[in-house]
Amino acid sequence: MKFSRLIRLLVLRTIREEKLLTCLSVVGVALGVGLFVGVRLASDRAISSFEADIRGVNPRSSHEIRHTAGIDFSEEVYVPVRSRESDSFPVIKTTGYLSGSQEAIEVVGIYTVSMIPFLGAKGGKRFNMEDYFREPNGVLVTRTFASRHNTRKGGTLEASIYEKVYRLKVADILDSDLVPPDAAIMDIGNFQEYFDRAGYLTRIDLATDEEGARDIEKILPPHLSLQEKEKVIENQRGVVASFRYNLLFVSLIAVLVGIFLLYNTVFVSVVKRRTEIGVLRGLGIGRKTVMALFTIQGLILGLGGSLIGIVLGQLFAYFSVAAVERTMSTMYGGVSLAGFLLTGKDALGALIVGGAVSLAASLIPSYESSKIRPNETVWEGSLEVRYRGYQRTFSLAGSLCILGGAFLCYLDYGKPPFDFPYLAYAGILFFILGFTLISPLYLRAALRMAKPAVSRVFKGTGKLAVGGIGGGIFRFSVALMSVAISSALVFALVTSIFSLRSSLHAWIDRNITADVYIKPKSCVSNYCFFPLSADVERKVKSYPEVAGMDRFRVLNVDLFGKKVVAGFGETGTLRRFGDRKYFGEGDRKRLERLEREKEVSISDFLSVRYGLEKGDVLELHTPRGKERFTINNTFISYSTTSGFIYLDRRWLRELWGMDDATQVSLYLREGEDVSSFVGKLKKDLLADYSLEIMNNRELRERILSIFNRSFTITYAIEFIAILVSLIGMVNALLILVLEKKREFSIVRYLGGTLSQIRDMIVLSAGIVGIAGIFLGTIMGPVISMVIIHVINRLSFGWEVSFKIPLLPLSALTVVLFLTSLAAGYLPSRVARKVDPKAYISFE
């Protein structure tokens, strides 16, 4: 048997004949795959960027020495380290922000002489050493960097670095793959001198083995730690994993809707070609061949969609990279994602997703096709009749899936077995599967309820519409589910975002209580480790308008083998000047104890992740050794996703031996005008320093704008979900038209008008649309509750109060309903073109 010719005649010919259906399926899959690819690329680039930064320029480096608190350390330790391991490379680095584009730039100071072989790695090109060493601000940048920031050899870059604005001169362009693409390389001597960081290092890279590492570890002071690079990378992956997987999961739902589309198309092809399959079986074609042919049809559509999805993915990636870069910079520290171009690996990934999707979508209809017996020639409705017999089984299985989903979510809520909410995600998929299996029963019940009213209002057209849907319950259930899933996704996201925003407002009211906030402009993340200079602090404190100043410092601390942010504040100042409206007597007493006793407050994340509770004892590693603190309180923190510990500054001085601040909050004297004071501060300080000076309102607005920015991708996903559901609806109605051509012809022969047929189709769209949206309103809040109380809590440790945004949801329901009605337009145009003679008269 020439299988290729069979494919050409029986598969490709069908695809060609069913252009519109083919196009709709392909576009649906393309949108889903495109979104998935775009989001995946952006989050992968973020990981690569973090990895490139950790790996450094020297590919041989296997270990690194860093300060346990995440800050720079004295270079004195370098000499003894080098005496034990000659392959050691000191590095000092910082993140800055380019003045024009506001994009992140990593300025990396390296010991150039030992790194020369790696800098000209591609083609061994020699770079302009003279300018690089002679100019104190000379930097080397990669070609990617130069092209992205539109600079060239000899050009200058202006950036906020530490707490000042600096100019960097591009000494040469590098072609090395080993240099992180967003980095500007400086000689370590120039770096320390130019940025006034003499005597400091950020890390020491080492190329050593385990024995060498153990040997070096012995000479390190307790505040420095030596770690394998691979382990550091693994930890970093873990830190951003929640953000990454949550995005991927949401985009996967769009792929899921694509599966429904494809399933519908292949399913309809099987139903439509039932006679044809019967004839082929009669001619001697085997079951497996029939199944293979329909699977191939699904695969061709899926892979076609994936190919277009790759192009769309490239487009989505362009926007996703920017959105992910901003969000990650805020949450996890400055990151610049180099490049948004898809690689061959990304494209292959898209094809694999598309292939898997099409296989999953076409397997059931293909199996169905293989069950068609050679003597089956009556095709209309016979499959529906057979499925009707399974309805109870489907409904029972659906109920079990929903219960199973609830159980999985409950497991992750109560005692999560993993760090990541895998069970809750599986639970959501079980919910969707359960509702899908129940949907035929649901649609049948909905039709039974709607029939009297629809028949009364729309007369014959209404009866035909209800009858049409009733005759194809299983196919319309698929359309219904594509609307229901999209609606549920939109409702769930809107509800989750609304709830989070409401909780964030409450959090802002409780925590943003000072009048003025000051931090280095180069710090766009929620927390930075570089301190404000003593000069800035002194000047600020000297203003007579200032009644109190809360000097705040963050450091990293190790807790259960993970890096956690520790914030040291002046609890006394907070207790005296913090907003009385939100501080009750209990709060004040807690703050008092924090100030006087050896106590800490921890964020909910630590409570959820490690089961820590009020009264428990927490052991922290400090430069003075292990210290035990009693947990005084747990609180909500939306500023980190890896846990936060609040301590009084006293412990910073006593245990860490430090007394600087990374940001300060000012409380002004009663009656002082905040705006004019901020104006005065800016005038006095910004001439010499690059600082972010905000009043209370500006900071609140900044937080909300970061929040909105973080959900840019989510809004895009919502839009695409609505689009895919629209396509799903058009697809289902088009199928109705294709199947009912003969019925439409009879209606025309009986005197029915074209507008009546159009009304019937639009009415069908409306009925399925309303039923789907209603199911979505049930599924959406359920999914939203899982997102808020399980996924969000376990991923980010954020406690959020569940709130339903009635007005936005009502507006969205109307938009979705109108979208469903609009979906009836295209099929009704196709129905107009049906020639009654062709379907009624027979020779």
Add this chain to the structure above:
Amino acid sequence: MIQLAGIEKSYGDNRVLCGLDLAVTAGTFVSIMGSSGSGKSTLLNLVGGIDRPDRGRIIVNGEEITGYSEGQLTLYRRKRVGYVFQFFNLLPNLTAYENVEMPLLLNGAKGYEERVTAQLNSVGLGGKEDAYPHELSGGEQQRVAICRALIHDPDVILADEPTGNLDSRIGRHIMELLEGIAEGRGKTVILVTHDVVVAGYGTRILRIKDGTIGQ
């Protein structure tokens, strides 16, 4: 030689064939008549390996096909049976040529292009190779179906009301074609019909009544 012995077949509570016996010598043209629902098409489906009897044996050229597996029956239909239907059952997206070549394609035949064209020419469809079913008249479609039934040189041609959907002039032409096939090529033709005139083309006419055969 086709032999059916003690064939019984029911669909639910409806007993269609009750202990039917029949023997058809190779190369004969047998017409089977009967009223609607008498079991004519069921009998044809059983001989064609499309359906299985509840009881009884069907032996074709010495081989009992009732014991065949699904795969063996598929091969049997592919190689040894040619079917002609009342509603032609051509594949709508394939041209006349492609419809006729389908059995050869399924049998893995090679170099059959001239054979297909010659087959179409022999029924007066030369020049219509690229026409799709909807571009052909009913008579032409049935002739394509006959070509498809013959192209792989099967032992037996089964025709289910082949003229039921055609006017009398074209129906006559189709019957002469089938008659020629039986006489000229020595094929066994089993035709079921309720039309006396059409049945008259057979060398042997049988009546099916109450689930059994009578002469």
